Amino acid sequence: AQSVTQLGSHVSVSEGALVLLRCNYSSSVPPYLFWYVQYPNQGLQLLLKYTTGATLVKGINGFEAEFKKSETSFHLTKPSAHMSDAAEYFCAVSDRGNEKLTFGTGTRLTIIP
């Protein structure tokens, strides 16, 4: 069975500063990894995903994440935060061949003007 741990339920950064949201996973087989963003009262929007190949994955809105197998991590970063980045971010994992997603508990990102 797989699981996801997101360190920090709330993260605040200043506008223009680096965004770093942490995600560690546990999986008995090579995982598929995802980051989703959720704005208030809205659905889940895929930011980026890692399946195979290049371990540095670029997504929408300037976000990227790096799969580090040795650290079982898939941290999400953005060089310069924008006010519109304020939202809830979920890391998710799926075992290959089993498409059900297991989510972390989420990180609420607040941007300070």
Next chain:
Amino acid sequence: AAGVIQSPRHLIKEKRETATLKCYPIPRHDTVYWYQQGPGQDPQFLISFYEKMQSDKGSIPDRFSAQQFSDYHSELNMSSLELGDSALYFCASTKGGSLYGYTFGSGTRLTVV
């Protein structure tokens, strides 16, 4: 591009009533997943269907049932509603159970009073 359509967007029911949530997948998607997201919680997998057959089952209460129809839309039926059933219910769809193109709908917010 067509997205996953969920209806209704909002639903208010009283305790012990019945609710039916509908999900219309992206055209040519044959796999549907249901997730439940309680207030301040991460999404939890409920059930999935592939080609009109149940393919996986998660933490879905016995009071809930679901099915996928010949046109691939799916319905989640919830009976004997409890206050704790108040949540955002998401549907996601994909083709062939693949994690590529896995897309979420905007969700149905169910409030039980």
